[in-house]
Amino acid sequence: AQKITQTQPGMFVQEKEAVTLDCTYDTSDQSYGLFWYKQPSSGEMIFLIYQGSYDEQNATEGRYSLNFQKARKSANLVISASQLGDSAMYFCAMREGLNAGGTSYGKLTFGQGTILTVHP
Amino acid sequence: EAGVAQSPRYKIIEKRQSVAFWCNPISGHATLYWYQQILGQGPKLLIQFQNNGVVDDSQLPKDRFSAERLKGVDSTLKIQPAKLEDSAVYLCASSLRTGSHEQYFGPGTRLTVT
Numbered sequence: 001a002q003k004i005t006q007t008q009p010g011m012f013v014q015e016k017e018a019v020t021l022d023c024t025y026d027t028s029d030q031s032y033g034l035f036w037y038k039q040p041s042s043g044e045m046i047f048l049i050y051q052g053s054y055d056e057q058n059a060t061e062g063r064y065s066l067n068f069q070k071a072r073k074s075a076n077l078v079i080s081a082s083q084l085g086d087s088a089m090y091f092c093a094m095r096e097g098l099n100a101g102g103t104s105y106g107k108l109t110f111g112q113g114t115i116l117t118v119h120p
Numbered sequence: 121e122a123g124v125a126q127s128p129r130y131k132i133i134e135k136r137q138s139v140a141f142w143c144n145p146i147s148g149h150a151t152l153y154w155y156q157q158i159l160g161q162g163p164k165l166l167i168q169f170q171n172n173g174v175v176d177d178s179q180l181p182k183d184r185f186s187a188e189r190l191k192g193v194d195s196t197l198k199i200q201p202a203k204l205e206d207s208a209v210y211l212c213a214s215s216l217r218t219g220s221h222e223q224y225f226g227p228g229t230r231l232t233v234t
Contacts, residue, residue, distance in 0.1 A: 004162075037225075043209060045163070045225035091162050107176050108153075108223065110162030 002026065004092050004111035012117050013082045020067070021077040021114045023092030029053075032096045034075040035108065036066065039089040048090075051075060082118045089113045122146065124226035126212050132232045138200035141229045145193070145214030151175075153223060154187055154197050155211040163211055169195065170217075199231075207233045 005024045013019040025034065036048040051059045051066045059066040067076040079086055092111045125144040133139050145152050150171050155163035166185065168176040172192040180187070184203070189195040199206055209230050213223040 043228045043230075045211065045213070045223075047222045047224070050222070093162070107165040107168060107179075108163075110164070112160075113162055 002111075003096075003109045004094055006092055006111040006114050008114045009112075010115045010117065012119060013079075015084060015118055015120050016081055018078060018080045019082055019116065021079070021090050021092075021116065023075045023077065023111060025073050025075060025092075025094050027073075027094065027096050029096045032094055034066070034068070035093040035095070036064070036075075036077045037091045037093060037110075038086075039091060039113070041088070045091070049077070079116075084118050084120060087116060087118045089115050124212055124214055124224055126210075126226035126229055128229055129227060130230050130232075132234065133202055135204055135233050136201040138198065139202055139231065140196050140198045141210050141212075141231075143195045143197070143212030143226060145195075145212070146224055148216070149214035149224070150192075150217050151215045152189055152195050153213040153215075154195070155213065157209045157211055157228070159208070166197070166210075202231075202233045204233050207231055 003026050007022055011019060032053045034051045038046045038048055049059050049061045049064045049066050051068045058068050063080045065078045067078055091113045093108050095108050124146055127142050131139055152169045154166045156166050157163040166180045167187045169189045172189050185199055187197045209228040211228045212226045215223045
């Protein structure tokens, strides 16, 4: 079974509008972390936002927020006020096996990605 | 601070040849990762080092891939012999420690096997 599922191969959004990129995950661990990365055409992976499974509040980082719905096992990324520079591939990822101290030897598992295109 | 450095950026080889990639992580980062990203897919972890010890190499095809981080700083990933299906971008990443939330990625090495 897929650990991370991103069902949207491509998404389009108008500049200055908000967009939601979907991510669902599958784990039996109680403690895990969810990540979103951006990969522009240059190829470098850029960390955007992190959500821990025990975090009560949804994570936010500037224009990025993570809509974490634990019961539904979803961790959607919301980008507000889209900019042309947001056009890129976006990956959702999960790290399982976090111990109580927050350190982990669990590897990062990535989804297939969603290509976001921002139109002027 | 300087980011994660990788070389070469591009490499084209014929199948059955050998190739090596180099990675220099961010200074002070104890954990180093090598990922393989096949076109159209997300990165897949090949091997994870904590200082100079291997933490996870469960997805490394050990019959042809090897990696080392002898002094706990820079690392090399080798493929010998290469197959057509090894064509991919090889990404190196580092983090302050294994449990760090952020992994910082290098620009990657794009390998084409013909």
